[in-house]
Amino acid sequence: MDTESTYSGYSHYSGRSRGSHRHGERSRDRHKSRSKDSRSEKSVTINTPPAEPLLGDSTARSEQAQDDNWGETTTAITGTSEHSLSQEDIVRITKDLEDSVGLDCRRYFTRAVAVILGLLVFLTPLAFLTLPHILWPEKLQSCGTACEGLFISVAFKLLILLLAVWALYFRPARAGLPRVFVFRVLLAVLVFLLVVSYWLFYSVRILDSQDTNYQGVVQYAVSLVDALLFIHYLAVVLLELRQLQPCYSVCVTRSTDGATRHYNLGQLSIQRAALAVVENYYSDFPIHNPALLSASKSRAAKHLAGLKVYNVDGPGNNTSAGLVQSQSRAMIAAAARRRDTSHNELYYEEAEHERRVRKRKARLVVAVEEAFTHIKRMQDEEQKKAPGDVMDPREAAQAIFPSMARALQKYLRTTKQQHCHSMESIQQHLAFCITNNMTPKAFLESFLTPGPSLQYSRDHWRARQWTLVSEASVTSGLKDGTTFLLKCVDFSLVATSKKIPYIQMSEEYIDPKSHKFVLRLQSETSV
C-alpha cells in the first residue's frame, strides 16, 4: 500500500485542480488516460461546489511557489495502489506535467471523454443496424416480421437506456473529490471493453464476410443493448445501492468546541464518507463561533504567566534539550503547587454571565412581543377601506424593527453572536416571519439558540475549502477504527468510524392468554 502522508494545508493548490464533477455527465473514466501516473500522497482536498473560481485561482497561484517540494497534488490515478510508485521525483515530474496541461483542462478532459463514451455507446447499436444496408444492400435478406419486431425492441431499450443514464449520471456535481471513484472507472472500462469486443466481433464476422442474414445482425444489436442495460443495472447496484445499508457508525467531533454527532454510513470509500460527513456537518452542527473560545485561551495563558525560570547552574552544564526539559518540568511542578484561584474566578464569571444573559433575554422577549403587537395582517375586506397605510412585509418589518433593535443588539453582544447576524439579514428574517404569520417566539428562536450553519447567511457556509487528511488511502473503504480529519480554515472535524455490531436477535413467544394478574392484598381480620 502507499506510504502514509498527512500533509494537509498545501492542497489548496491541488484542491482547485481537482476538477469537480461538472453538471452534465459524470465522468466515468476521466482518468483513463492518466493511469500511468501514480502517486503516493494521500492528503487531498475536497472541493465543495466551485462557486469562487476567482478566489481559487489566486490562491493556487500564490501557493505554487511554496509547495514545490511537497508534491502532493493528486491528480488522476488508478484506483489500485499496488501499481503506485512512491518516489518523489516521479511526483515532481507529474506535477510539472500537470502544470503544463493546465488546471481547467482536467475537468474538460473528463467531460469530453464521458461524452465520447456516451456517444459511442448509443450509436453503436444504430451503426450495427445500418451498416449492412449501406455496405451491401443488394445481398441483404429482407427483414421479416420477427426482425421488424426486434427493431421496436431495440428502439425502446435504447430509450430506456437513455432515460436511465440521464437519471443516474446527469445530476449536478455535488463536490470535487480528490481521487476517482474506483467503481466509476471500473464501469467505464467495462463498458468500453464490451463495446470494443462487440465491434471486433462485428467487424470480423459480419463486415468482412458480409453476412446476408439481417435478422442475425439485428439480434446481435439487441444483445448489445441488453448487455448495456445490464451494465447499467450493475452501475446502479455498485454506485447507489451498495452503500445504503448502514455498516459503520462515524463519530464526528469538532476540534474547537467538541460538538459531536454520530452518523450511520454504509460501505463507502473514505473520500465519499468524508463527503457525507461534510454535507451532514452543515445541517447538524451548531455554527462555529470563534468568539466563544477566547475565554479559555486567556485562562490558559494566565496559568504559566506568573512563573519565570532562572538557570542557576552555569551556562555550559546541561545540553540544551535537557535544559529545556528540566525547565518545563520545573514550571509544571511549580504551577501545580501554586495556590490557584482561577477556578473561583471562572465560577463567578460564569454565574454573572448567565445572569446577564437572562436579563437581556427577558428584555428582548418583551420588546419583540410588544413590537409584534403594533402590526396586524390586513383582511381582504378592509383593503378597500384603508388604502393609505398599507405596507408590504419588508416595509412592515422596517417599521417595527427600531423598537426592538436595541434590545436585540445588546442580547447578541452579550452572547457574542453579533457577527453572525447583519442588520439586513435580521430585517429579512423579520419580514419572513411576518409574512408567514409567525409568533414573536418563532422569530426569536433563531437568535436564542445557535442553529446549524445552513441557517445563516451564505458566506458562512458557502464554498468552503475542505482538506481531507487520512493515513489510509482515500479510495480504500471504511473499516473499523478508521480515523480521518477534515480540515477547514478555522477548525477541523475529527471522524472515527466504528463497525456496527452484528445483532443476534431471538424471539420469545408470549401467549396472549398468559397475562393474568391478582391484587396484592393485605387484609386484617379480627378473630
Add this chain to the structure above:
Amino acid sequence: MSFVPGQPVTAVVQRIEIQKLRQGDKLILGFSIGGGIDQDPGQNPFSEDKTDKGIYVTRISPGGPADVANLRMGDKIMQVNGWDMTMVTHDQARKKLTKQKEDVVRLLITRKSLEETVSQSKGKNPKPCTYANEKQNLNDVMYTNNVR
C-alpha cells in the same frame, strides 16, 4: 425470623392459651391477624424479614381475652391448636382460629424479644446447659418445623 426455603425453621416460641369469650352468639378472641401466603408480605409492619408470609397479630382489643393472656401486637403465630400457621392463607388461618366448637386456643407465638431473652440468659449462665435444662429454665420451647 427469616428462613431459608427447604431448611427447617427454628424459632424460640412461647405458649399462650386464650380462652374464648362469648359475645352474642359468637366466640371471639379479641385480636386481629394479618398476613398469609396469599398476602403481600412487604406491607407487614411487624415482620423483620419482608418476605415473611406468616400470620402476625396486628391489633389487640384492650381487655379482651388475648390481652389477658399476654398476647402482644406484632407476635407471629406459629401454631394454633397444633395446626401450622407458617404456610397458610389468610382465610385458612382465620378458620383455624375461629372454630366455634373450640372455646380455647393454644397458640405458639414468637417475637423478637424472646430471642434476645434467650441469648441474654445463655450469656449469664456460663455452665453448659442441656437442651432439656434450658427448656425447663425458661419455660420455652425450641420450635422446629419443616417448611416447604
